[in-house]
Amino acid sequence: MSSDEEPPKRGLKGPAPEERARPEGRRNSQGIRIDPDVEAEQPPRRTTITALVSNQPGVLSEVSGLFSRRQFNIESLTVGPTQNPDWSRVTVVVEEPDPNIDQIEKQLDKLVPVIHTRELDDDAVRRELVLVKVSADDPQRIHAITEMYDGRTLDAGPQTVTVELTGSERIIDDALDAFRQFDVREIARTGHTALARGETKTSIAPDRVKTDE
Amino acid sequence: MSSERAVAREERDGEQDTDPDPVTTGAESVVRALENAGVEYLFGVQGGAIMPVYDALFDSEMTHVTMAHEQGAVHAADAYGIVTGKPGICMATSGPGATNLVTGIADADMDSDPVVALTGQVPTDFVGSDAFQETDTTGVTRPITKENYFASDADSVGDTVGEAFAMAARGRQGPTLVDLPKDVTNGDTDAEPGPAETPPTYEPSETAEERAVERASEAFTDAEQPVILVGGGVIKSEASEELRAFAIEHEVPVVTTMPGIGAFPEDHPLSLEWAGMHGTGYANMALTLTDCLFAVGTRFDDRLTGGVETFAPDAEIIHADIDPAEISKNVEAEYGLVGDAAAVIEQFDAALDESPETEAWRAQCQEWKREYPLDYHIDEDEPLRPEFVVEAVDAATDDDTIVTTGVGQHQMWASQYWTFTEPRTWVSSHGLGAMGYGVPATIGARLAADEDQSVVCFDGDGSFLMTCQELTVAAREELDITVFVLNNEYIGMVRQWQDGFFEGRHMASDYNWMPEFDVLAEAFGANGYRIDEYDEVEDTIEAALDDDGPSVVDVHIDPQADVFPMVPSGGDNGRFALRGDHL
Ligand SMILES: Cc1ncc(C[n+]2csc(CCOP(=O)(O)OP(=O)(O)O)c2C)c(N)n1
Numbered sequence A: 001m002s003s004d005e006e007p008p009k010r011g012l013k014g015p016a017p018e019e020r021a022r023p024e025g026r027r028n029s030q031g032i033r034i035d036p037d038v039e040a041e042q043p044p045r046r047t048t049i050t051a052l053v054s055n056q057p058g059v060l061s062e063v064s065g066l067f068s069r070r071q072f073n074i075e076s077l078t079v080g081p082t083q084n085p086d087w088s089r090v091t092v093v094v095e096e097p098d099p100n101i102d103q104i105e106k107q108l109d110k111l112v113p114v115i116h117t118r119e120l121d122d123d124a125v126r127r128e129l130v131l132v133k134v135s136a137d138d139p140q141r142i143h144a145i146t147e148m149y150d151g152r153t154l155d156a157g158p159q160t161v162t163v164e165l166t167g168s169e170r171i172i173d174d175a176l177d178a179f180r181q182f183d184v185r186e187i188a189r190t191g192h193t194a195l196a197r198g199e200t201k202t203s204i205a206p207d208r209v210k211t212d213e
Numbered sequence B: 001m002s003s004e005r006a007v008a009r010e011e012r013d014g015e016q017d018t019d020p021d022p023v024t025t026g027a028e029s030v031v032r033a034l035e036n037a038g039v040e041y042l043f044g045v046q047g048g049a050i051m052p053v054y055d056a057l058f059d060s061e062m063t064h065v066t067m068a069h070e071q072g073a074v075h076a077a078d079a080y081g082i083v084t085g086k087p088g089i090c091m092a093t094s095g096p097g098a099t100n101l102v103t104g105i106a107d108a109d110m111d112s113d114p115v116v117a118l119t120g121q122v123p124t125d126f127v128g129s130d131a132f133q134e135t136d137t138t139g140v141t142r143p144i145t146k147e148n149y150f151a152s153d154a155d156s157v158g159d160t161v162g163e164a165f166a167m168a169a170r171g172r173q174g175p176t177l178v179d180l181p182k183d184v185t186n187g188d189t190d191a192e193p194g195p196a197e198t199p200p201t202y203e204p205s206e207t208a209e210e211r212a213v214e215r216a217s218e219a220f221t222d223a224e225q226p227v228i229l230v231g232g233g234v235i236k237s238e239a240s241e242e243l244r245a246f247a248i249e250h251e252v253p254v255v256t257t258m259p260g261i262g263a264f265p266e267d268h269p270l271s272l273e274w275a276g277m278h279g280t281g282y283a284n285m286a287l288t289l290t291d292c293l294f295a296v297g298t299r300f301d302d303r304l305t306g307g308v309e310t311f312a313p314d315a316e317i318i319h320a321d322i323d324p325a326e327i328s329k330n331v332e333a334e335y336g337l338v339g340d341a342a343a344v345i346e347q348f349d350a351a352l353d354e355s356p357e358t359e360a361w362r363a364q365c366q367e368w369k370r371e372y373p374l375d376y377h378i379d380e381d382e383p384l385r386p387e388f389v390v391e392a393v394d395a396a397t398d399d400d401t402i403v404t405t406g407v408g409q410h411q412m413w414a415s416q417y418w419t420f421t422e423p424r425t426w427v428s429s430h431g432l433g434a435m436g437y438g439v440p441a442t443i444g445a446r447l448a449a450d451e452d453q454s455v456v457c458f459d460g461d462g463s464f465l466m467t468c469q470e471l472t473v474a475a476r477e478e479l480d481i482t483v484f485v486l487n488n489e490y491i492g493m494v495r496q497w498q499d500g501f502f503e504g505r506h507m508a509s510d511y512n513w514m515p516e517f518d519v520l521a522e523a524f525g526a527n528g529y530r531i532d533e534y535d536e537v538e539d540t541i542e543a544a545l546d547d548d549g550p551s552v553v554d555v556h557i558d559p560q561a562d563v564f565p566m567v568p569s570g571g572d573n574g575r576f577a578l579r580g581d582h583l
Helices: A059-069 A098-110 A139-148 A169-179 B003-013 B026-036 B048-057 B070-084 B096-111 B137-144 B154-169 B182-186 B210-222 B232-236 B240-250 B281-289 B341-351 B359-371 B386-396 B409-417 B438-448 B461-476 B492-501 B517-524 B534-546
Strands: A045-054 A074-081 A087-096 A114-119 A125-135 A152-156 A160-167 A184-189 A193-195 B041-044 B063-066 B088-092 B115-121 B147-150 B175-181 B226-230 B254-256 B271-274 B292-296 B316-321 B335-338 B402-405 B455-460 B482-487 B527-531 B551-556
Touching: A045 A059, A045 A098, A045 A193, A059 A074, A059 A087, A059 A098, A059 B137, A087 A098, A087 A193, A098 A114, A125 A169, A139 A152, A139 A160, A139 A169, A160 A169, A169 A184, B026 B048, B026 B154, B026 B175, B026 B182, B041 B048, B041 B070, B041 B438, B048 B088, B048 B115, B048 B175, B048 B182, B070 B088, B070 B096, B070 B115, B070 B438, B070 B461, B088 B096, B096 B115, B096 B137, B096 B175, B115 B137, B115 B154, B115 B182, B137 B147, B137 B175, B147 B154, B154 B175, B154 B182, B175 B182, B210 B292, B210 B316, B210 B335, B210 B341, B226 B240, B226 B281, B232 B240, B232 B341, B240 B341, B254 B281, B271 B281, B271 B359, B281 B359, B292 B341, B316 B341, B335 B341, B386 B409, B386 B455, B386 B482, B386 B534, B402 B409, B402 B438, B409 B455, B409 B482, B409 B492, B438 B455, B438 B461, B438 B482, B455 B461, B461 B482, B461 B517, B482 B517, B482 B534, B517 B527, B517 B551, B527 B534, B534 B551
Parallel strands: B041 B063, B041 B088, B088 B115, B115 B175, B147 B175, B226 B254, B226 B292, B254 B271, B292 B316, B316 B335, B402 B455, B455 B482, B482 B551, B527 B551
Antiparallel strands: A045 A087, A045 A114, A074 A087, A125 A160, A125 A184, A125 A193, A152 A160
């Protein structure tokens, strides 16, 4: 193709797509460079992200809106007060591939009311509470299973028994499986809350936002 | 300023006190906060819930420009923000006034344009009762603002407005909104607002981590086919000078994104102009084959990258951005440099021991310029080519002329065939792609521009039809603007896609009926012109530009003209189509 060629009546001149030099590499759909011959997507993993936020109107909807708008997969989201009346802690369990976990932290950090965000280590202390209401057909067995999972009976009537259980996600799942031998009427789970283990700080509030405690 | 107001002011200022009167209400505090922030213009539309603020403006030196529609107000404020770098201010009443702002706020959010929106709201006691013209404005705009605020009391409302202004301007810029319940603006207060400040938790990082800069600079030195990719962030952080000096010193080819147009002079040999869906063939070739991409102030939008699988797949990416969340969001960066563009370019330059060796690569880029020129076919007996009109207006105006656009084919022709050499001269709706942006943006840009700078708009017939009522503002304010409507009587870009991807089935893309835009312009009080033939182009452009006040030129172009090159959405940048049969 010579450069003095007349342009075509419609469109532009130049080599057709198949005549052009091609790159060697490739990226996956997450924009990461990969070996072109293997299709390597990062698989999702389950993790806990904790955020210290200042109590302002709209903060909860800002946080939850972020997850829905960016299509991040939330397993659970809990919010509650902290040692400082001006702050709340948001604990989110997500199941996402690494690049998205990184994005979740960064996008949370961008929200003005968010003071600190991070992904918790594997050894963090995590708990969930569940209430389960079953038909009181076999009160003794219900009691035995409740004991087995260190649960407490909160309400025992002639028709129903309501039990409280706390534990890690796995324990709760196991316990609920065990309770399914009864006629389960209703379940309420709180979702996870968590703190970093030992001396590790869960969240670091910069001095400038510390208020009198 | 209306004469009534001028007279009232003269009477009041007869005693010529210089100190402003102390504030007495929330509304006065709002106005004072804007004055303290150095605001000159506000764009808006009156209405019940915002009336107290308007009343307080009666006594202010700031100029309020009454727009025909709130969408016009926010686009004008947005363009003002783009041209000056300082937040543009728009105002609207509650309910429909606020919802009419939504398109423009979303546009500013996508393009990180500094805008502050002030919306009236029903009195606090009525909130939640579905009162007349009550809309949950902060709820509606939360996902499309950088930050928004619901003003809680008269004492703090001035500071809240100041914070909204500072937030819009600082770090990664963007739109903010303050919702102003009427009882708050009417409420008594003597609290003078303090200086406009961002909250203590907001701390954008100025400079990048030194170690990261060093590692990145080593990769850059070793590159054989480096490219600098310049996004709108370079213009927003006033880093064009640093960028130019850096690229020229190290002799590295420069590609811009669409919002980055103007950051680097397009007539410089190192410039490959802009890349992406309708970018130049040479820019897209360079991005596809580069081995090291130094990207500054860009968010790797899909209109730039095409499918990420084929975006710069051989390149290590060095990504500098003020927003840490942009690093590795869409495309993984081997080196993330979080900081202000100007500062990071300086750091990077200082860390660079040696320039990369680019002679062969530069020659290759020049070769692509010869292979893929933006040359188009002209036949004087055929309908007028839009590209010719863009080039003719460019030739008839100075380098510092500001160009605004609507959205569609005309926007692409303007960006392709105009040679941009200065930052803040390209004003367009990129990320949102909002038809109707053109006319109101031209008004905002005009008020922001230097007096001797020309402001022209390239609009599409469809886009023009969405907001042309704002011409009434341009006529009233005697604004010297020239709008070229590249009229193909089609929703042209849609027609082009239908031809390319829907077997030419022209569903709802043919207008069939269009007003005479020159006549319509005259009805608004603007000057009207029309061009049909090649031999009318030069003289008519000259006449329209010479006119004082607003002019509209209805340019009847080839209705079948298409925009090329083209990368179909999600496609491979290196396989851009040059003609319909490449699609
Ligand atoms: C508000 C809005 N509605 C719809 C679209 C979809 N759209 C994109 S380009 C286009 C055609 C624009 O037509 P016109 O303004 O005449 O410009 P042309 O493409 O003909 O130059 C349309 C409908 C849009 N971008 N914005």
